[in-house]
Amino acid sequence: xxxxxxxxxxxxxxxxxxxxxxxxxxxxxxxxxxxxxxxxxxxxxxxxxxxxxxxxxxxxxxxxxxxxxxxxxxxxxxxxxxxxxxxxxxxxxxxxxxxxxxxxxxxxxxxx
Amino acid sequence: xxxxxxxxxxxxxxxxxxxxxxxxxxxxxxxxxxxxxxxxxxxxxxxxxxxxxxxxxxxxxxxxxxxxxxxxxxxxxxxxxxxxxxxxxxxxxxxxxxxxxxxxxxxxxxxxxxxxxxxxxxxxxxxxxxxxxxxxxxxx
Numbered sequence: 295x296x297x298x299x300x301x302x303x304x305x306x307x308x309x310x311x312x313x314x315x316x317x318x319x320x321x322x323x324x325x326x327x328x329x330x331x332x333x334x335x336x337x338x339x340x341x342x343x344x345x346x347x348x349x350x351x352x353x354x355x356x357x358x359x360x361x362x363x364x365x366x367x368x369x370x371x372x373x374x375x376x377x378x379x380x381x382x383x384x385x386x387x388x389x390x391x392x393x394x395x396x397x398x399x400x401x402x403x404x405x406x
Numbered sequence: 407x408x409x410x411x412x413x414x415x416x417x418x419x420x421x422x423x424x425x426x427x428x429x430x431x432x433x434x435x436x437x438x439x440x441x442x443x444x445x446x447x448x449x450x451x452x453x454x455x456x457x458x459x460x461x462x463x464x465x466x467x468x469x470x471x472x473x474x475x476x477x478x479x480x481x482x483x484x485x486x487x488x489x490x491x492x493x494x495x496x497x498x499x500x501x502x503x504x505x506x507x508x509x510x511x512x513x514x515x516x517x518x519x520x521x522x523x524x525x526x527x528x529x530x531x532x533x534x535x536x537x538x539x540x541x542x543x544x545x546x
Contacts, residue, residue: 296464297426297449298472319426319449321460330502334451334458335423378457 304388305339305376307395313374314339316389320375337381337389340373374398431473434512435465435500435524443519448473450499462501463513465524469497489527498524 297319305313318338323331357363376398382390424430426449435443447469450462467486471479487495500522506514519525536542 295451295453295458296469296472297451298469300451301473302475317427321424321426323422331454332424332460334460338425 300337300384300389303384305337306388306390307398308392309394311395313376313391313395313398314372315342317373333378335378337376337378338373339376341369371400374400429510430508433508433510435463435519436512436514437517437519437524438506438515439518441519441525443515443522443524444498445470446513448497460502462499463505464497464499466497468495498522500524 300316300319303316305316307313316337317340319334320336320338321332322335374395376389376391376393380391380393382392430446430449433446435445437443444465446463446465448464449460450464451458452461453459467482467489471481471483471486473479474482483495486497500515504516504522506516508514515522520529
């Protein structure tokens with residue numbers, strides 16, 4: 295599998311509601327402190343429109359120009375983090391998770 | 407691979423984590439000789455013990471095209487496929503075993519880029535085009 299196979303996929307919560315589309319992948323180093331074997335631990339999901347995310351407005355890598363930063367940051371703030379352990383199925387039609395959208399944490403808080 | 411200078415941030419449980427867009431995608435790949443070898447266009451993930459692990463870097467137009475998506479991505483993929491010397495459209499694969507370090511600035515390899523075939527297009531252009539231009543001065 296490639297990262298591209300996950301990026302852009304629609305994510306649906308336990309009620310079948312759309313959470314968003316996968317923007318980004320989060321990795322964690324192995325528990326033994328080694329360097330090989332970074333595990334996929336979470337997905338960042340948001341609007342289909344990902345330009346603000348790709349430009350780095352989600353985690354304050356980008357600043358200005360006004361009003362672009364406010365606009366992009368507002369869009370990026372709606373992104374949610376889905377822990378990989380909550381993923382039930384992954385298919386070409388989308389990803390199903392076992393939690394509800396309202397229970398998911400903000401991607402903005404997760405990266406600061 | 408050294409994770410020392412990998413751009414890590416802590417998640418809610420205070421563990422160091424790495425976001426692909428921020429610290430991995432589009433990073434410059436440098437061979438052991440310091441020569442640029444390409445960019446990180448995609449990541450290979452392998453399922454192990456029910457979890458997905460990052461096992462290799464994929465680079466080249468046939469890796470970048472699908473990530474761009476849409477018509478531009480399809481065009482880029484088609485260009486890359488036509489430039490391949492054989493029918494296999496698989497992108498160039500760099501296993502993490504040959505990666506020396508990953509940082510927000512670049513990815514450094516333990517081997518020279520030429521060993522992995524990462525400079526094939528550049529070498530072809532050099533041999534077939536640049537070397538045949540009169541007065542090129544033997545530029546290499």
